[in-house]
Amino acid sequence: MIETDRIEFKQSWRDEYLEHICGMANAEGGSLFIGLNDNGAPVGIAEKDIRKLLEDIPNKIVDGLHLYNVKVRPLSSEGKYYIEIVVPQCNETVSLKGKSYIRIGTTTRVMGFDSYREALMERGSLAWDSFTVNDVSIDDLDEDSFRIFKKKSSENKSSSPVQAYDRYRILEELKLIRGGKLTRAAVLMFHRKPDDIIPGAFIRIGKMESNEDVSSKFELHGSLMRLSQDIFEILET
Incomplete structure:
Protein backbone atom coordinates (compact mmCIF):
# COMPACT_ATOMS: atom_id res chain seq x y z
CA MET A 1 0.00 0.00 0.00
CA ALA A 127 -24.15 29.63 -4.06
CA TRP A 128 -24.48 29.56 -0.28
CA ASP A 129 -27.68 31.58 -0.36
CA SER A 130 -29.39 29.10 -2.71
CA PHE A 131 -29.62 26.45 0.03
CA THR A 132 -33.09 26.04 1.53
CA VAL A 133 -34.00 26.44 5.20
CA ASN A 134 -36.33 24.35 7.32
CA ASP A 135 -39.15 25.44 9.63
CA VAL A 136 -39.63 28.83 7.96
CA SER A 137 -42.78 29.49 5.94
CA ILE A 138 -43.89 32.31 3.66
CA ASP A 139 -46.22 33.48 6.43
CA ASP A 140 -43.16 34.13 8.62
CA LEU A 141 -41.86 36.77 6.23
CA ASP A 142 -42.27 40.50 6.79
CA GLU A 143 -45.03 42.23 4.81
CA ASP A 144 -43.36 45.64 5.06
CA SER A 145 -40.24 44.21 3.41
CA PHE A 146 -42.34 43.13 0.44
CA ARG A 147 -43.86 46.62 0.26
CA ILE A 148 -40.37 48.14 0.16
CA PHE A 149 -39.39 45.70 -2.58
CA LYS A 150 -42.45 46.60 -4.65
CA LYS A 151 -41.75 50.31 -4.25
CA LYS A 152 -38.12 49.95 -5.31
CA SER A 153 -39.15 47.72 -8.24
CA SER A 154 -41.69 50.27 -9.46
CA GLU A 155 -38.91 52.89 -9.54
CA ASN A 156 -36.95 50.69 -11.94
CA LYS A 157 -38.59 50.94 -15.35
CA SER A 158 -36.79 47.82 -16.61
CA SER A 159 -38.26 45.59 -13.89
CA SER A 160 -41.41 43.44 -14.15
CA PRO A 161 -44.66 44.99 -12.89
CA VAL A 162 -44.74 43.40 -9.45
CA GLN A 163 -47.36 45.61 -7.79
CA ALA A 164 -50.06 43.01 -8.37
CA TYR A 165 -47.87 40.05 -7.36
CA ASP A 166 -48.46 38.30 -4.06
CA ARG A 167 -45.45 37.31 -1.96
CA TYR A 168 -45.35 33.77 -3.37
CA ARG A 169 -45.20 35.09 -6.95
CA ILE A 170 -42.41 37.49 -5.98
CA LEU A 171 -40.39 34.69 -4.41
CA GLU A 172 -40.91 32.54 -7.50
CA GLU A 173 -39.85 35.33 -9.86
CA LEU A 174 -36.68 35.90 -7.81
CA LYS A 175 -36.01 32.13 -7.60
CA LEU A 176 -36.05 32.35 -3.79
CA ILE A 177 -38.22 29.29 -3.26
CA ARG A 178 -37.19 25.75 -4.20
CA GLY A 179 -39.22 22.62 -3.70
CA GLY A 180 -41.70 24.54 -1.60
CA LYS A 181 -38.95 25.72 0.78
CA LEU A 182 -37.52 29.19 1.22
CA THR A 183 -33.88 29.78 0.40
CA ARG A 184 -31.43 31.54 2.67
CA ALA A 185 -31.61 34.53 0.32
CA ALA A 186 -35.37 34.75 0.89
CA VAL A 187 -34.81 34.81 4.65
CA LEU A 188 -32.13 37.48 4.35
CA MET A 189 -34.25 39.69 2.11
CA PHE A 190 -37.69 39.38 3.66
CA HIS A 191 -37.59 37.92 7.19
CA ARG A 192 -38.09 40.43 10.02
CA LYS A 193 -35.37 38.77 12.15
CA PRO A 194 -33.10 36.82 9.78
CA ASP A 195 -30.42 36.40 12.46
CA ASP A 196 -32.88 34.21 14.38
CA ILE A 197 -32.67 31.78 11.46
CA ILE A 198 -29.14 32.44 10.18
CA PRO A 199 -26.72 33.31 13.02
CA GLY A 200 -24.65 36.38 12.26
CA ALA A 201 -27.07 37.77 9.67
CA PHE A 202 -26.86 41.40 10.76
CA ILE A 203 -24.79 44.45 9.83
CA ARG A 204 -22.26 46.42 11.87
CA ILE A 205 -21.21 49.93 10.91
CA GLY A 206 -18.40 51.80 12.62
CA LYS A 207 -16.79 55.19 12.17
CA MET A 208 -13.01 54.91 12.39
CA GLU A 209 -11.18 57.87 13.95
CA SER A 210 -7.86 56.03 13.60
CA ASN A 211 -6.56 52.53 12.87
CA GLU A 212 -7.50 51.48 16.39
CA ASP A 213 -10.22 53.88 17.55
CA VAL A 214 -13.87 53.46 16.58
CA SER A 215 -15.81 56.53 17.70
CA SER A 216 -19.31 55.24 16.93
CA LYS A 217 -20.78 51.83 16.31
CA PHE A 218 -24.11 50.69 14.95
CA GLU A 219 -25.53 47.18 14.83
CA LEU A 220 -28.47 46.76 12.48
CA HIS A 221 -30.93 43.87 12.54
CA GLY A 222 -33.73 43.10 10.14
CA SER A 223 -34.43 42.19 6.54
CA LEU A 224 -32.11 43.45 3.82
CA MET A 225 -35.03 45.40 2.35
CA ARG A 226 -35.45 47.32 5.63
CA LEU A 227 -31.70 47.68 6.18
CA SER A 228 -31.19 49.09 2.70
CA GLN A 229 -32.93 52.21 4.01
CA ASP A 230 -31.38 52.31 7.49
CA ILE A 231 -27.81 51.90 6.22
CA PHE A 232 -27.90 55.01 4.02
CA GLU A 233 -29.51 57.10 6.77
CA ILE A 234 -26.62 56.22 9.11
CA LEU A 235 -23.97 56.81 6.43
CA GLU A 236 -25.44 60.20 5.61
CA THR A 237 -25.28 61.33 9.24
Whole structure:
Protein backbone atom coordinates (compact mmCIF):
# COMPACT_ATOMS: atom_id res chain seq x y z
CA MET A 1 0.00 0.00 0.00
CA ILE A 2 1.34 3.43 -0.99
CA GLU A 3 0.11 7.00 -0.65
CA THR A 4 -2.23 8.10 -3.43
CA ASP A 5 -4.97 10.69 -3.98
CA ARG A 6 -7.16 8.48 -1.76
CA ILE A 7 -4.63 7.26 0.81
CA GLU A 8 -2.54 9.26 3.32
CA PHE A 9 -0.22 7.96 6.07
CA LYS A 10 0.59 9.77 9.33
CA GLN A 11 2.57 8.42 12.28
CA SER A 12 0.52 10.32 14.90
CA TRP A 13 -2.60 12.46 15.01
CA ARG A 14 -2.57 16.25 14.72
CA ASP A 15 -5.66 18.44 14.43
CA GLU A 16 -4.25 19.97 11.24
CA TYR A 17 -4.91 16.62 9.54
CA LEU A 18 -8.57 17.63 9.40
CA GLU A 19 -7.45 19.40 6.23
CA HIS A 20 -6.72 16.02 4.60
CA ILE A 21 -10.14 14.72 5.63
CA CYS A 22 -11.74 17.87 4.19
CA GLY A 23 -9.76 17.47 0.96
CA MET A 24 -10.76 13.82 0.55
CA ALA A 25 -14.43 14.61 1.20
CA ASN A 26 -14.32 17.28 -1.51
CA ALA A 27 -12.59 14.90 -3.96
CA GLU A 28 -13.36 11.20 -4.34
CA GLY A 29 -13.11 10.19 -0.70
CA GLY A 30 -10.28 8.11 0.77
CA SER A 31 -8.60 6.86 3.92
CA LEU A 32 -6.29 8.61 6.36
CA PHE A 33 -4.20 6.17 8.40
CA ILE A 34 -2.78 7.18 11.78
CA GLY A 35 0.10 5.07 13.09
CA LEU A 36 1.79 4.23 9.77
CA ASN A 37 5.04 5.66 8.43
CA ASP A 38 5.52 7.10 4.95
CA ASN A 39 6.00 3.60 3.54
CA GLY A 40 2.77 2.32 5.03
CA ALA A 41 4.49 0.23 7.71
CA PRO A 42 2.93 0.28 11.20
CA VAL A 43 4.81 2.26 13.84
CA GLY A 44 2.06 1.64 16.35
CA ILE A 45 -0.07 3.65 18.75
CA ALA A 46 -0.29 2.83 22.45
CA GLU A 47 -3.54 1.09 23.37
CA LYS A 48 -4.47 3.84 25.86
CA ASP A 49 -3.93 6.47 23.16
CA ILE A 50 -6.00 4.48 20.68
CA ARG A 51 -9.01 4.61 23.00
CA LYS A 52 -8.74 8.38 23.42
CA LEU A 53 -8.24 9.00 19.70
CA LEU A 54 -11.25 6.85 18.81
CA GLU A 55 -13.32 9.26 20.89
CA ASP A 56 -11.57 12.54 20.09
CA ILE A 57 -11.16 12.24 16.31
CA PRO A 58 -14.86 11.70 15.47
CA ASN A 59 -15.77 14.67 17.69
CA LYS A 60 -13.22 16.89 15.95
CA ILE A 61 -14.51 15.80 12.54
CA VAL A 62 -18.11 16.60 13.45
CA ASP A 63 -17.28 19.90 15.17
CA GLY A 64 -14.82 21.12 12.52
CA LEU A 65 -16.24 19.69 9.30
CA HIS A 66 -19.85 18.79 10.13
CA LEU A 67 -19.33 15.33 8.65
CA TYR A 68 -21.31 12.57 10.32
CA ASN A 69 -20.60 9.60 8.05
CA VAL A 70 -16.82 9.32 8.51
CA LYS A 71 -15.76 5.99 10.01
CA VAL A 72 -12.90 5.87 12.51
CA ARG A 73 -11.80 2.32 13.27
CA PRO A 74 -8.87 0.61 15.02
CA LEU A 75 -6.71 -1.90 13.15
CA SER A 76 -3.62 -3.92 14.02
CA SER A 77 -0.70 -5.41 12.12
CA GLU A 78 2.47 -7.06 13.34
CA GLY A 79 1.16 -6.64 16.88
CA LYS A 80 0.89 -2.85 16.50
CA TYR A 81 -2.29 -0.78 16.62
CA TYR A 82 -3.16 1.94 14.12
CA ILE A 83 -6.29 3.81 13.01
CA GLU A 84 -8.04 4.10 9.67
CA ILE A 85 -10.27 7.13 9.04
CA VAL A 86 -12.57 6.29 6.14
CA VAL A 87 -13.81 9.43 4.37
CA PRO A 88 -16.64 9.15 1.83
CA GLN A 89 -17.08 11.65 -0.96
CA CYS A 90 -19.45 14.39 0.18
CA ASN A 91 -22.39 15.63 -1.89
CA GLU A 92 -21.85 19.20 -0.64
CA THR A 93 -18.62 21.17 -0.55
CA VAL A 94 -16.96 20.84 2.86
CA SER A 95 -15.01 23.62 4.55
CA LEU A 96 -12.76 23.93 7.60
CA LYS A 97 -12.46 27.26 9.42
CA GLY A 98 -13.75 29.11 6.37
CA LYS A 99 -11.47 27.34 3.86
CA SER A 100 -12.24 24.46 1.53
CA TYR A 101 -9.55 21.92 0.67
CA ILE A 102 -9.17 19.49 -2.21
CA ARG A 103 -7.08 16.34 -2.58
CA ILE A 104 -4.86 16.50 -5.67
CA GLY A 105 -2.51 13.54 -6.11
CA THR A 106 -0.78 12.96 -2.78
CA THR A 107 -1.18 16.58 -1.68
CA THR A 108 -3.98 18.56 -0.03
CA ARG A 109 -4.46 22.13 -1.20
CA VAL A 110 -6.75 25.05 -0.49
CA MET A 111 -9.36 25.36 -3.23
CA GLY A 112 -8.99 28.37 -5.48
CA PHE A 113 -12.12 30.30 -6.42
CA ASP A 114 -12.56 28.52 -9.75
CA SER A 115 -12.17 25.08 -8.16
CA TYR A 116 -14.60 26.00 -5.39
CA ARG A 117 -17.17 27.29 -7.88
CA GLU A 118 -16.78 24.20 -10.05
CA ALA A 119 -17.22 21.94 -7.01
CA LEU A 120 -20.43 23.76 -6.07
CA MET A 121 -21.76 23.40 -9.60
CA GLU A 122 -20.92 19.69 -9.71
CA ARG A 123 -22.83 19.22 -6.45
CA GLY A 124 -25.86 21.02 -7.83
CA SER A 125 -25.67 24.22 -5.77
CA LEU A 126 -24.01 27.34 -7.07
CA ALA A 127 -24.15 29.63 -4.06
CA TRP A 128 -24.48 29.56 -0.28
CA ASP A 129 -27.68 31.58 -0.36
CA SER A 130 -29.39 29.10 -2.71
CA PHE A 131 -29.62 26.45 0.03
CA THR A 132 -33.09 26.04 1.53
CA VAL A 133 -34.00 26.44 5.20
CA ASN A 134 -36.33 24.35 7.32
CA ASP A 135 -39.15 25.44 9.63
CA VAL A 136 -39.63 28.83 7.96
CA SER A 137 -42.78 29.49 5.94
CA ILE A 138 -43.89 32.31 3.66
CA ASP A 139 -46.22 33.48 6.43
CA ASP A 140 -43.16 34.13 8.62
CA LEU A 141 -41.86 36.77 6.23
CA ASP A 142 -42.27 40.50 6.79
CA GLU A 143 -45.03 42.23 4.81
CA ASP A 144 -43.36 45.64 5.06
CA SER A 145 -40.24 44.21 3.41
CA PHE A 146 -42.34 43.13 0.44
CA ARG A 147 -43.86 46.62 0.26
CA ILE A 148 -40.37 48.14 0.16
CA PHE A 149 -39.39 45.70 -2.58
CA LYS A 150 -42.45 46.60 -4.65
CA LYS A 151 -41.75 50.31 -4.25
CA LYS A 152 -38.12 49.95 -5.31
CA SER A 153 -39.15 47.72 -8.24
CA SER A 154 -41.69 50.27 -9.46
CA GLU A 155 -38.91 52.89 -9.54
CA ASN A 156 -36.95 50.69 -11.94
CA LYS A 157 -38.59 50.94 -15.35
CA SER A 158 -36.79 47.82 -16.61
CA SER A 159 -38.26 45.59 -13.89
CA SER A 160 -41.41 43.44 -14.15
CA PRO A 161 -44.66 44.99 -12.89
CA VAL A 162 -44.74 43.40 -9.45
CA GLN A 163 -47.36 45.61 -7.79
CA ALA A 164 -50.06 43.01 -8.37
CA TYR A 165 -47.87 40.05 -7.36
CA ASP A 166 -48.46 38.30 -4.06
CA ARG A 167 -45.45 37.31 -1.96
CA TYR A 168 -45.35 33.77 -3.37
CA ARG A 169 -45.20 35.09 -6.95
CA ILE A 170 -42.41 37.49 -5.98
CA LEU A 171 -40.39 34.69 -4.41
CA GLU A 172 -40.91 32.54 -7.50
CA GLU A 173 -39.85 35.33 -9.86
CA LEU A 174 -36.68 35.90 -7.81
CA LYS A 175 -36.01 32.13 -7.60
CA LEU A 176 -36.05 32.35 -3.79
CA ILE A 177 -38.22 29.29 -3.26
CA ARG A 178 -37.19 25.75 -4.20
CA GLY A 179 -39.22 22.62 -3.70
CA GLY A 180 -41.70 24.54 -1.60
CA LYS A 181 -38.95 25.72 0.78
CA LEU A 182 -37.52 29.19 1.22
CA THR A 183 -33.88 29.78 0.40
CA ARG A 184 -31.43 31.54 2.67
CA ALA A 185 -31.61 34.53 0.32
CA ALA A 186 -35.37 34.75 0.89
CA VAL A 187 -34.81 34.81 4.65
CA LEU A 188 -32.13 37.48 4.35
CA MET A 189 -34.25 39.69 2.11
CA PHE A 190 -37.69 39.38 3.66
CA HIS A 191 -37.59 37.92 7.19
CA ARG A 192 -38.09 40.43 10.02
CA LYS A 193 -35.37 38.77 12.15
CA PRO A 194 -33.10 36.82 9.78
CA ASP A 195 -30.42 36.40 12.46
CA ASP A 196 -32.88 34.21 14.38
CA ILE A 197 -32.67 31.78 11.46
CA ILE A 198 -29.14 32.44 10.18
CA PRO A 199 -26.72 33.31 13.02
CA GLY A 200 -24.65 36.38 12.26
CA ALA A 201 -27.07 37.77 9.67
CA PHE A 202 -26.86 41.40 10.76
CA ILE A 203 -24.79 44.45 9.83
CA ARG A 204 -22.26 46.42 11.87
CA ILE A 205 -21.21 49.93 10.91
CA GLY A 206 -18.40 51.80 12.62
CA LYS A 207 -16.79 55.19 12.17
CA MET A 208 -13.01 54.91 12.39
CA GLU A 209 -11.18 57.87 13.95
CA SER A 210 -7.86 56.03 13.60
CA ASN A 211 -6.56 52.53 12.87
CA GLU A 212 -7.50 51.48 16.39
CA ASP A 213 -10.22 53.88 17.55
CA VAL A 214 -13.87 53.46 16.58
CA SER A 215 -15.81 56.53 17.70
CA SER A 216 -19.31 55.24 16.93
CA LYS A 217 -20.78 51.83 16.31
CA PHE A 218 -24.11 50.69 14.95
CA GLU A 219 -25.53 47.18 14.83
CA LEU A 220 -28.47 46.76 12.48
CA HIS A 221 -30.93 43.87 12.54
CA GLY A 222 -33.73 43.10 10.14
CA SER A 223 -34.43 42.19 6.54
CA LEU A 224 -32.11 43.45 3.82
CA MET A 225 -35.03 45.40 2.35
CA ARG A 226 -35.45 47.32 5.63
CA LEU A 227 -31.70 47.68 6.18
CA SER A 228 -31.19 49.09 2.70
CA GLN A 229 -32.93 52.21 4.01
CA ASP A 230 -31.38 52.31 7.49
CA ILE A 231 -27.81 51.90 6.22
CA PHE A 232 -27.90 55.01 4.02
CA GLU A 233 -29.51 57.10 6.77
CA ILE A 234 -26.62 56.22 9.11
CA LEU A 235 -23.97 56.81 6.43
CA GLU A 236 -25.44 60.20 5.61
CA THR A 237 -25.28 61.33 9.24
